[in-house]
Amino acid sequence: MDEQIQQxxxxxxxxxxxxxGEGGLLGRLTKLVTEAALAGEMDDHLGYGKHDPVxxxxxxxxxxxxxxxxxxxxxxxxxx
Numbered sequence: 001m002d003e004q005i006q007q008x009x010x011x012x013x014x015x016x017x018x019x020x021g022e023g024g025l026l027g028r029l030t031k032l033v034t035e036a037a038l039a040g041e042m043d044d045h046l047g048y049g050k051h052d053p054v055x056x057x058x059x060x061x062x063x064x065x066x067x068x069x070x071x072x073x074x075x076x077x078x079x080x
Contacts, residue, residue: 009019018024043049 009025012019012025020026039050
C-alpha cells in the first residue's frame with residue numbers, strides 16, 4: 001500500500017497538484033476516506049447498506065407521520 005501512496009503522490013506532483021493546503025491531494029484523500037468510513041459506520045449501525053431494498057422495511061411511521069406517506073407505506077406493505 002505504501003508503494004501505491006507514493007505513486008499517487010508522484011503522479012499528483014507531476015500533474016502540478018499540490019499535496020497539502022486547500023484543494024490539495026491530502027485534503028481530497030482525507031475527505032474520501034472520512035466519507036467512506038462514515039458510510040461504513042452507518043451501514044453497520046443500521047444493519048443494511050445505503051441503497052439496500054431491505055431499508056424500506058425499516059420505515060417508521062412515527063418519523064414520517066404525514067397521512068399521505070403513511071398511506072403510501074401501507075400500500076407498499078400490502079404489495080409484499
